[in-house]
Amino acid sequence: MPPTMESEKELIARILAGDTELFHELIRPYEKMVFVTIFAMVRNEAEAEDGAQETMISAFRHLKSFRGESKFSTWLVTIAMNEGRRRLRKAKGMPTDSLDEDKEEHEGDFTPAALTDWREIPLEALEKKELRAKIREAVEELPELYREVLVLRDLEELNQEETAQALGIKVNLVKVRLHRARMMLQKKLVPYLKSANPAKGFFGRIFQ
Amino acid sequence: MKLPCRYVWEHISEYIDQRLDPQALADIEAHLENCEVCSAILDSTRNILVLTADNRTYELPLGYSSRLHQRLEIELRKVSEDS
Numbered sequence: 001m002p003p004t005m006e007s008e009k010e011l012i013a014r015i016l017a018g019d020t021e022l023f024h025e026l027i028r029p030y031e032k033m034v035f036v037t038i039f040a041m042v043r044n045e046a047e048a049e050d051g052a053q054e055t056m057i058s059a060f061r062h063l064k065s066f067r068g069e070s071k072f073s074t075w076l077v078t079i080a081m082n083e084g085r086r087r088l089r090k091a092k093g094m095p096t097d098s099l100d101e102d103k104e105e106h107e108g109d110f111t112p113a114a115l116t117d118w119r120e121i122p123l124e125a126l127e128k129k130e131l132r133a134k135i136r137e138a139v140e141e142l143p144e145l146y147r148e149v150l151v152l153r154d155l156e157e158l159n160q161e162e163t164a165q166a167l168g169i170k171v172n173l174v175k176v177r178l179h180r181a182r183m184m185l186q187k188k189l190v191p192y193l194k195s196a197n198p199a200k201g202f203f204g205r206i207f208q
Numbered sequence: 209m210k211l212p213c214r215y216v217w218e219h220i221s222e223y224i225d226q227r228l229d230p231q232a233l234a235d236i237e238a239h240l241e242n243c244e245v246c247s248a249i250l251d252s253t254r255n256i257l258v259l260t261a262d263n264r265t266y267e268l269p270l271g272y273s274s275r276l277h278q279r280l281e282i283e284l285r286k287v288s289e290d291s
Binding site for chain 2: 053155
């Protein structure tokens with residue numbers, strides 16, 4: 001069960017009062033969230049693990065500045081996201097792609113992959129390592145700005161407002177980027193999903 | 209008036225998130241009932257998102273958690289020694 005905001009607040013108060021050992025408990029539910037967020041950015045396991053450790057240490061050092069206006073998880077994932085971005089910049093040695101936000105909000109020309117045989121999730125598909133690798137690859141290949149939004153919304157399941165807050169962008173931009181990210185993902189993955197379930201075809205169902 | 213498929217595609221994300229206003233929702237559901245292509249696109253998108261969020265898609269490296277807590281422990285000790 002996820003911790004309630006109240007129990008977290010109390011934990012944080014006790015940690016700040018000197019019971020620092022409790023910090024282990026505080027972050028335990030978010031270990032994976034922090035790793036995945038950074039991993040999806042930097043695409044390297046060792047780098048992501050190191051980044052996750054740095055994120056937690058930074059969260060500990062700055063815990064005083066957590067005001068409780070947002071959820072602790074949102075605050076933490078913001079630190080993780082910044083850590084991921086920082087590492088990405090360092091690796092590339094320069095700032096990455098930036099888009100003109102105003103222009104971006106009015107463009108909407110994304111066409112999904114038109115046909116798909118793949119409508120139900122076959123349980124066995126989930127067992128396939130290759131498919132999971134393909135999904136990770138497709139996420140990793142998204143342009144950074146779209147990837148960030150998709151990771152927070154669809155992997156970490158933050159809501160629109162929390163995502164906007166974590167990324168420092170407007171809610172409307174979250175919506176636009178999320179939609180595109182999802183359509184890009186759909187387009188990239190449908191070919192692999194088709195072969196995951198060849199038995200039930202699109203036309204098969206129509207003409208049955 | 210017949211809703212163009214493109215309209216549905218542009219609103220798939222909001223449909224999945226259940227953020228459409230009632231009129232748009234009704235229009236899109238009516239369209240989906242008759243359009244096999246759009247409903248296949250919707251289903252596959254939704255499925256892809258389910259798979260992406262699946263616990264098994266991203267796995268933690270072996271020993272990750274214990275290494276994390278070990279490093280934290282060192283940090284926590286530093287702080288209590290300082291104070």
